[in-house]
Amino acid sequence: MEPQHIAVIGSGAVGGVLAAAAHEAGHRVTACVRTPFEKLALDTPEGRQEVPAEIATAPDEVAGADWVLLSTKVQDVPGTEPWLRALDDGSAPIVLVHNGVEHRRSVAAFGLRGPLLPALIYVAAERTRPGHVIRRSGARMFVEGGALGARFAALLAGSGVRIEEAEDFRTAAWRKMLVNIAANPITALTLRRLDVLDSPEVRELASGVLAEAVAVANAEGAALSWSDAEAVLDGYTKTFSADSGTSMLYDRLAGLPTEHDHITGPVVAGGREHGIPTPYNRTLLTLLRALRPAS
Ligand SMILES: NC(=O)C1=CN([C@@H]2O[C@H](COP(=O)(O)OP(=O)(O)OC[C@H]3O[C@@H](n4cnc5c(N)ncnc54)[C@H](OP(=O)(O)O)[C@@H]3O)[C@@H](O)[C@H]2O)C=CC1
Numbered sequence: 001m002e003p004q005h006i007a008v009i010g011s012g013a014v015g016g017v018l019a020a021a022a023h024e025a026g027h028r029v030t031a032c033v034r035t036p037f038e039k040l041a042l043d044t045p046e047g048r049q050e051v052p053a054e055i056a057t058a059p060d061e062v063a064g065a066d067w068v069l070l071s072t073k074v075q076d077v078p079g080t081e082p083w084l085r086a087l088d089d090g091s092a093p094i095v096l097v098h099n100g101v102e103h104r105r106s107v108a109a110f111g112l113r114g115p116l117l118p119a120l121i122y123v124a125a126e127r128t129r130p131g132h133v134i135r136r137s138g139a140r141m142f143v144e145g146g147a148l149g150a151r152f153a154a155l156l157a158g159s160g161v162r163i164e165e166a167e168d169f170r171t172a173a174w175r176k177m178l179v180n181i182a183a184n185p186i187t188a189l190t191l192r193r194l195d196v197l198d199s200p201e202v203r204e205l206a207s208g209v210l211a212e213a214v215a216v217a218n219a220e221g222a223a224l225s226w227s228d229a230e231a232v233l234d235g236y237t238k239t240f241s242a243d244s245g246t247s248m249l250y251d252r253l254a255g256l257p258t259e260h261d262h263i264t265g266p267v268v269a270g271g272r273e274h275g276i277p278t279p280y281n282r283t284l285l286t287l288l289r290a291l292r293p294a295s
C-alpha cells in the first residue's frame, strides 16, 4: 500500500500504540495533541520504540489526512470537535477507538461527513507523561465488519497490531465491556493494579459486577453468556501482566476525571431501562462519581 497520512487525535496510551503501529506499517503520522510534547516514545516488552510523528498542537496545523484515528477518553470527545472539523473532508475515514458501547453516539452531535469505523482495542498501555507510553502487552483490535474494516486492517498490516473484523460489533463491544466493567472501577477505587482481582473476596465482587453486565448486555442485544464473564475473570492476569493497571486507574493516579460514566454508566442506565437490578454497578458508579480529582 502507498504510504498514507494518518492523524491521531488523543496521543495518550492507546493513541501512542496506534501511532507507533501506523509508523511501523510505513505511514506518515501526525499526533494532534492537547498537551504538547516533542517526541513520542513507547517502552514495550520488545524494547523502546521511537515514533517520528509530526506534532500538531492546534487544528489549523493539520490537514489532508487520509485517515483519522480518535482515541481520547469518551468524556473528552466533545473537546476534540475542532480537530475533527479540521480533518473531516468527507472522505477520510474516522476510526473511533474507545472502550464502552457509545462509539457512533460519542460523535453523533458533530454531524461528521466522513465514514465512521467503530473500533475496540485490547492492550495494556499506560501514558506516564505526555509523549511517553508503556505498553505491557501485545495489541489486538476489533473493528466493525465490512469494507471499511477490511481497509483499516490492510492499512495497519505489517504492524504489531492484529486487527479482526467483528461481524456483530454490538456483541464485540459488550464483550470488551465485560473486561472493563469490574477491572477498571475496582482498580481505580482501590488504587491497585490488576493483581487486586486475584483476591477471592474481590473476585466475588467482580463476579457480581459481571453477572449484572451480562444480563444488561443480553437485554441490549449482545450474544453473551456467563461463560464469557468467567473467561474474563480467569483471564485478567493471564492476558495482562499482574503489574498492568487499567486506563481508569491511570487517570485516578494522574488526578484526571475517570471514564466511569461511559463504562459503568451504560450498564446502570441499561439496567434501569430494562428493569434489571444492578446494585453492584450502581454502588461502584456512586463511589466513582463521589471521587474528587486531585487538585
Ligand atoms: N490504556 C489502555 O490500556 C486502554 C484504553 N482503552 C480505551 O481507549 C481510550 C483512550 O484511552 P487512553 O489512551 O488510555 O487514554 P489516555 O488518557 O492515555 O490518552 C488520552 C489522550 O487524549 C488526549 N486528549 C483529550 N482531549 C483532547 C483534545 N481535545 N484534543 C487532543 N487530545 C486530547 C489526552 O491529552 P492530554 O495529554 O492533554 O491529557 C491524552 O493524551 C479510552 O476509551 C480507554 O478506555 C482501551 C483499551 C486499553
Ligand SMILES: CC(C)(CO)C(=O)C(=O)O
Pocket: 099, 121, 122, 123, 124, 125, 179, 180, 183, 184, 240, 244, 245, 246, 247, 248
Ligand atoms: C483491557 C484493559 C483493562 C487493559 O488495560 C483496558 O481496556 C483498560 O485499561 O481500559
